[in-house]
Amino acid sequence: MTLTLATWNINSVRLRLPIVEKLLDEKNPDILCLQETKCANELFPAEAFAARGYQHQAINGQKGYHGVAILSKLPLSEIDCRDHGNVGHARHVSALVETGGKRIRLHNFYVPAGGDEPDAAKNPKFAHKLDYIEEMKALRADAEAGVSSILVGDLNIAPLEHDVWSHKQMLKIVSHTPVETEGLLEVIAKGGWVDLMRQHAPEPAKLYTWWSYRAADWAASDRGRRLDHVWSSADLAPDLTDIEILRDARGWEKPSDHVPVIARLTF
């Protein structure tokens, strides 16, 4: 039994529907987790996904900003949305998936980007990001007895040296400052999570999932960052058979600035 799971910050699900459908046609994941859907739930293109077999949907959206969704061929139960800090942002949704004799709690996160100034005293958005990471430290991969865990999403932090194009030049840039990278590594360690992308491609391999829209030629300059993540509880880590970063998707028509990450687990 194989579980194929895709995660993608889509930067508007309505505008990007043609390339999301391209991903589904080409890769046929069992479950697709989206971030930055940028629309209210009643405007989410639920029928387009249901028509392709993704009839089980956990959607947490809001008008204009943020928004996450789990679209699944497998039944979803115990759907839960958390609003860290009670700020009214749609940044999390989770559901229980049962497959291959496993019960899996799947978390889909969109961590705040944090603005440009990496100083919590001057920049409330950065303070909010640090608060958000602080709250995530309480999230345990073994929180529920008999239930494994997978966590995916746009965490807006590239924690390791080779998660960015230039460690030295990124140290004061939001997404790679020490307070963020150390914080995210603590979320992983305290929660008992395994970073599956790095299990599959350990450092010093360069791994990027995001390239800025502002580059004149994103592929030539290749100033990428690994902002998107796939983690699991320790019991599932040996079941990982493949991780694929769809770099090509950055060059698709009307692309997102993030590309899909696809994980395959075989039980």
Next chain:
DNA sequence: ATGGTTGTGTGACAA
């Protein structure tokens, strides 16, 4: 040090 692009929804933000 600055500017570069994209999305929502037609303003100014957020990323």
